[in-house]
Amino acid sequence: MRILVAEDDPRLMELLRRGLRGEGFVVDSTGNGARVLELVQENDYDVVVLDIMLPGMNGLRVCTRMREAALWVPVLMLTAKDGEFDEAEGLDTGADDYVTKPFSYVALVARLRALVRRGQRERPAAIEAGDLRVDPATRRCHRGQVPVPLTMREFAVLWYLASRRGEVVSKTEILEHVWGSFDGDVNVVEVYVSALRRKIDAPFRRRTIHTVRGAGYRLEDEPALP
Numbered sequence: 380m381r382i383l384v385a386e387d388d389p390r391l392m393e394l395l396r397r398g399l400r401g402e403g404f405v406v407d408s409t410g411n412g413a414r415v416l417e418l419v420q421e422n423d424y425d426v427v428v429l430d431i432m433l434p435g436m437n438g439l440r441v442c443t444r445m446r447e448a449a450l451w452v453p454v455l456m457l458t459a460k461d462g463e464f465d466e467a468e469g470l471d472t473g474a475d476d477y478v479t480k481p482f483s484y485v486a487l488v489a490r491l492r493a494l495v496r497r498g499q500r501e502r503p504a505a506i507e508a509g510d511l512r513v514d515p516a517t518r519r520c521h522r523g524q525v526p527v528p529l530t531m532r533e534f535a536v537l538w539y540l541a542s543r544r545g546e547v548v549s550k551t552e553i554l555e556h557v558w559g560s561f562d563g564d565v566n567v568v569e570v571y572v573s574a575l576r577r578k579i580d581a582p583f584r585r586r587t588i589h590t591v592r593g594a595g596y597r598l599e600d601e602p603a604l605p
Contacts (some may be wrong), residue, residue, distance in 0.1 A: 380425045381405040381493055385415045386457065387433050387439070394477030395428065402488055412436030416444055416558065420531045424452050425495045429474070429494035431458035439472045447542075447556045448513035448535040453494040457482075494518045506541040511579060511587055522583050529578065532551070532557065536571045540588060540598040548593035572596060 382404045384394040403538045407422065409415060414432035419427065425502055431438040449489055456474040470511045476490050477498075505514035510523040518534055520527045529537065540548055550568040571590055580587050589597045 381407070383418055383422070383424045383427045383578065384408045385412070385428065385433060385438065386410060386430045387565070390428075397486060399488070399491075404491075404602060410434070412438065412441045413558075415441050416448070419445060419450050419452060420448070420535060426453045426455060426491055428455050428457055428491070431456060441473050442472040444556055447539065449518070449538040450535075451515070453492060453497065455487075455490060459512065506538075506544065508541060508544055508587060509585070511541075511585075511600055513538055520579065522579055525583075529575075529579050533571055533575055533578070536568070537598075538573055539594060544598050547591045547594045547597050552595070591597065 380403065382399060382556065384392060384395050384399070384406060386395060387410050388407070389410070392410060396406050396408050406416060407424075409418060410433070412435040414435070415427070415429065415433070416436075418424075429438040429442060433441065436444075438456060438458070442456070445454070446453070454473065455476045455477045455478060457478050459480045475494055478487055478490065505512055507513075512521045513534075514520070515538060518531070520529050520534065520537060536553060539553060539556050548571055550565045553568050554565060572590075575590055579585070586601050587598055589599060
């Protein structure tokens with residue numbers, strides 16, 4: 380079982396890392412919220428332990444961005460905060476369980492194993508635009524009956540555009556929801572949109588991702604080009 384631990388306290392991070400490895404988990408770790416988004420898109424985790432008070436991007440926002448990017452790995456929220464409103468806020472962002480510090484290590488491991496047994500939560504239904512089908516449950520894309528292989532980042536961009544089908548989505552919004560935090564050139568979005576067009580449109584003589592000059596992109600399927 381592979382687990383990601385995101386915790387801002389180095390001492391607690393090391394204790395969790397050693398303990399969970401002793402329990403048989405393969406453990407990756409980070410103390411930065413934005414890095415969590417990168418890792419969950421690059422790796423298949425069975426569960427994520429997510430501290431709320433993370434630098435760069437707090438755990439609540441990280442969890443929200445994960446769900447918006449169709450990343451459905453179970454999340455156990457870990458925080459020093461207490462009270463039912465904090466718990467509700469954590470669960471409302473898409474977390475699957477919630478533990479308050481200080482906590483029982485034995486109980487934490489039991490909760491993690493329960494989340495792994497339960498598996499990933501129910502995902503939203505696939506989105507269709509014409510004969511384009513984007514399925515977050517399998518992270519697969521089809522044009523008609525033809526599968527279209529996509530990288531995880533390409534799929535995340537397509538899923539976000541598809542989830543807002545018919546709306547104009549800016550580059551900044553795509554960066555925030557797919558990358559979480561990005562200090563480079565926002566035009567990196569153009570690279571991914573171009574790649575998507577080469578894969579989901581050009582081979583099928585279709586036009587799905589439309590550029591709205593000065594505003595962003597809109598996903599809206601049109602009939603096949605003549």
